[in-house]
Amino acid sequence: MSGNFKKDLFAQFARVAKALGNGHRLELLEFLAQGERNVDDLARVSGLSVRNTSQHLQQLRQVGLVTSRKEGLHVYYRLTGDDVVLLMQCVRGVAERHLADVKVLVDTYLTVKDALEPMPVKDLLERARKGEVTVLDVRPSEEYAAGHLPGAVNIPLAELERHLDELRDSGEVVAYCRGPHCVLAFEAVERLRGQGLRARRLQDGFPEWKAAGMPVETE
Amino acid sequence: MSGNFKKDLFAQFARVAKALGNGHRLELLEFLAQGERNVDDLARVSGLSVRNTSQHLQQLRQVGLVTSRKEGLHVYYRLTGDDVVLLMQCVRGVAERHLADVKVLVDTYLTVKDALEPMPVKDLLERARKGEVTVLDVRPSEEYAAGHLPGAVNIPLAELERHLDELRDSGEVVAYCRGPHCVLAFEAVERLRGQGLRARRLQDGFPEWKAAGMPVETE
DNA sequence: TGACTATTCCACTAATCTATGGAATAGTGT
DNA sequence: ACACTATTCCATAGATTAGTGGAATAGTCA
Structure with a gap:
């Protein structure tokens, strides 16, 4: 029983991590970190199709990383909290410190x-x-x-x-x-x-x- | 060019997040957070087969979250740093604050x-x-x-x-x-x-x- | 009302991920 | 050398995820 609790809980945490486990979604989140944006804007800056962007945003919403607000024709997305930015910084930091490929990239560019x-x-x-x-x-x-x-x-x-x-x-x-x-x-x-x-x-x-x-x- | 840099970089960050995007791997990391463990121990506590455990550990190693050390017959794995624990806390925290399912789980159990x-x-x-x-x-x-x-x-x-x-x-x-x-x-x-x-x-x-x-x- | 825009929903293919079993490798003990 | 253990490598079938096009929805404008 308590074993199931643990498994279930980790499975939920994994959902959040999985949502971050895609470069495009990370990029979308980075833009959203600056404030509200609508789907169109996000599609433009990320270079994805609007439909694809929308789907990625759905995923982010399903795990509670973003919310949306409808105003007229547009749907504006925003992060659910500053802790999401913190989480991204955390991922970035770990990647920089432990992933050799990142160091190479940064050095190159x-x-x-x-x-x-x-x-x-x-x-x-x-x-x-x-x-x-x-x-x-x-x-x-x-x-x-x-x-x-x-x-x-x-x-x-x-x-x-x-x-x-x-x-x-x-x-x-x-x-x-x-x-x-x-x-x-x-x-x-x-x-x-x-x-x-x-x-x-x-x-x-x-x-x-x-x-x-x-x-x-x-x- | 700088667009590629960004894409590449986010793709790398995503690798790290993806490695965390699996309940079993999170559980393994949690055990490793307490200190070095060999594959057998990890398999036992996580309830996975040894082979499967080994594969998951490979994945964690590939993104630099764990390292291993061979001693006699055993291979001991450990986290590459305390920042990995911090990252997991971050994921957990965001999940708790923004994912309704987690709240339900915690309340239930x-x-x-x-x-x-x-x-x-x-x-x-x-x-x-x-x-x-x-x-x-x-x-x-x-x-x-x-x-x-x-x-x-x-x-x-x-x-x-x-x-x-x-x-x-x-x-x-x-x-x-x-x-x-x-x-x-x-x-x-x-x-x-x-x-x-x-x-x-x-x-x-x-x-x-x-x-x-x-x-x-x-x- | 009808034309139009922004967004989402649905269905489908290609690619990726997970768990498993068999075989290979490396180290230990006899 | 041999049997044995711990771990990894490899191939494979089933599940999941990513991107695409077509259709549906909701709101705006004329």
């Missing part, structure tokens, strides 16, 4: 990583308040509108070149994007440095910031 | 849960030092030998009745076992209370204790 001197999250707010740094959000403007770090300036990567002058006069720039492996901030920092500005990357992205209970600003 | 007043981990050591409580490890003696809370007394559940008198004179008893859902400690507390002793359950089990970096004693 982000060889410059160390050179970009990521700034720890906790130092940021204080230094921003003192005016020592400008916080730069390089995500697309819709994502920025849905929520961003307090006081952050939004300049999507594509428009970075047009705003170089504004940034040049404002001390050091700290860029962030969707998460520690999102390439947007890396790219931004490289370009800014290429133009002679002082630029660094924030260690984590917006979802991690939010999940840590730090203050968030919306439009 | 452990209706008495609240009545047993679990004691928070942080209070325990201090109160044990003052002699206010006796820490009771109700796991089988091999598991106790492999590691236990400092100062804990080991009385496997089956032998509890024979040692009632010793416990009766030692103030309040705090029992723990393999984890928050292991039924051993629940059972023990119920029996002790049935005999008129003051008994409570420790909130977590040995693996969580160890993963939290608390001191551990071995034979």
Whole structure:
């Protein structure tokens, strides 16, 4: 009897893990970590067909990782809680530490990583308040509108070149994007440095910031 | 290119999650969280065939969650790090908070849960030092030998009745076992209370204790 | 009302995962 | 060398999962 309890319980836990056991679903979750999104948006960013996306979202909903809300024609999905982001960070962390393939991948694509001197999250707010740094959000403007770090300036990567002058006069720039492996901030920092500005990357992205209970600003 | 990086990376993370996406493997990991075990032991406790157990262990090894060490005829498996325990706690926590089925299960089997007043981990050591409580490890003696809370007394559940008198004179008893859902400690507390002793359950089990970096004693 | 959009449901094929039995490997004891 | 044990490797049948197209549903707009 208690043996069955245990088996049943682990089977339930396994359902949650299984829902995470697919790269596409993880990607969807990462986008949802930034705020509500409808099926169409999610399909676009993940490169899946809408129907397929919908099915994956059903699965995530069945294990309680996301919920949805209908408004007009659209159905908006969102994470059921910040603990889901934490869980994903956990998976990511274990993978990075114990899975050799991940290390290879990261080394291959982000060889410059160390050179970009990521700034720890906790130092940021204080230094921003003192005016020592400008916080730069390089995500697309819709994502920025849905929520961003307090006081952050939004300049999507594509428009970075047009705003170089504004940034040049404002001390050091700290860029962030969707998460520690999102390439947007890396790219931004490289370009800014290429133009002679002082630029660094924030260690984590917006979802991690939010999940840590730090203050968030919306439009 | 950077799109591929992202896809590849998530695919790797998904491998880890997928490895956790099976109740049997989660159960194996839970046992391994207590220390090294060989294939035979693991097969016995999980109720799987040895061959099947071996295959599951291969899968866990392939994603870096466990390693093995050969000694004589036996191959001993162990977790690759405490972060694996943390990851499992994370999965469990999310499942408990967001998956209705888990709540039903827990309520069905452990209706008495609240009545047993679990004691928070942080209070325990201090109160044990003052002699206010006796820490009771109700796991089988091999598991106790492999590691236990400092100062804990080991009385496997089956032998509890024979040692009632010793416990009766030692103030309040705090029992723990393999984890928050292991039924051993629940059972023990119920029996002790049935005999008129003051008994409570420790909130977590040995693996969580160890993963939290608390001191551990071995034979 | 009818045309249209966003999303879901259903059915089906290809790919993947699980458990099992037989055979291979490696180490122990005689 | 031989018998024996613990573990792994391999092949296979049945179950499960992923992606696709077609049809259904629900809400919007004119």
